Amino acid sequence: MVREWDARTASSAEIASLLDTLNAVLAADMPQDPPWQNGSLREYLTEVMPGQRRISWVAQPESAAGGSSDAVLGQVHVLLLGDIGVLEVLVHPAVRRTGLGRELVRVAAHRVYQEGFSSIGAEVVGDTPAVDFYESLGFTREYVETRSVLDLSTVDWADLAEMAGGVGAGYHLEFHPDGPPDELIEAYARAKAEVRDIEDGELRPSSYDAQRLRDSLDCLHRRGMRPYIVLALHEQTGEVAGLTEVVVPAQHPTRADQYDTIVAQDHRGYGIDRAIKARMLLELRSAAPELTEVQTWNAQANEAMLKVNAELGYRPDRDWCEYSVDVAELVHRLDASR
Secondary structure, eight states: OEEEEOTTTOOHHHHHHHHHHHHHHHHHHOTTSOOOOOTTHHHHHHOOOTTOEEEEEEEOOBOTTSSBOSOOOEEEEEEEETTEEEEEEEEOGGGTTSSHHHHHHHHHHHHHHHTTOOEEEEEEETTSTHHHHHHHTTOEEEEEEEEEEEEGGGOOHHHHHHHHTOOOTTEEEEEEETSOOGGGHHHHHHHHHHTOOTTSOSSSOOOOSHHHHHHHHHHHHHTTEEEEEEEEEETTTOOEEEEEEEEEETTSTTEEEEEEEEEOGGGTTSSHHHHHHHHHHHHHHHHSTTOOEEEEEEETTOHHHHHHHHHHTOEEEEEEEEEEEEHHHHHHHHHHTO
């Protein structure tokens, strides 16, 4: 039984069952990843940026009375943003290869088509069954990043402190839990806008203007995800020369997510990238003592950042791929195969 579902009004039992399904998927496909917790999970599933919408469906077994039970065997949600719908599908390993995943995608694709969107994207983790699943539906790979993971128990903290102090003269570093101070928001957004990489993945859009940056920080907090920022400030001008962002989610508080690391074009060559990332890790030791790992994603062509990450101790983990498909073609293909 597949039905539209709203996490805001879902029962606590449904939220708990969805968490069980998510962790069963992780255990089967990505056993090195930490299991998720129920901290702010409802908020994680509902809060979105202004102008975005998330629509969800769940698959539940029918009860003896003919209705649905609280068990969630599968879920699909689509985030509508810009001109694309971004799809995410979960199917419990115990009910895979039953056609449930295809049915969840079919239901979501019909809604995306009705909403007037022309394409659907999906983040697909390499070396998991999701690759064959999406490719069998006609999705094509558009972009690949490498995920790397740093095990904090392996870090040489004295060496890291030396790296953090290796920034060139004329710059100083600042640590800001919860995001940049308001007086630096404009300069912070300018730094991000100046170096926007046209090869950035489109399914995780960054924030390149001040108001969107404020909205993004507010959304993170509502979702139970605490941001930490390290800035490199150019002493002569007061401009943000570099920045790095790490987010610690309540849903998996032992593994943090590295977001953007940026050095403005005029300030490259002064060791800022390595220094700000090293300083961040040093600060997180006391600011987020529950952390045991940090994960980061980088374009495979970004050799400079991959080199910095290797110096810090990150180890490549697996590919992280963006796929897309034409909505009308997907709807036709799925309807024809029923």
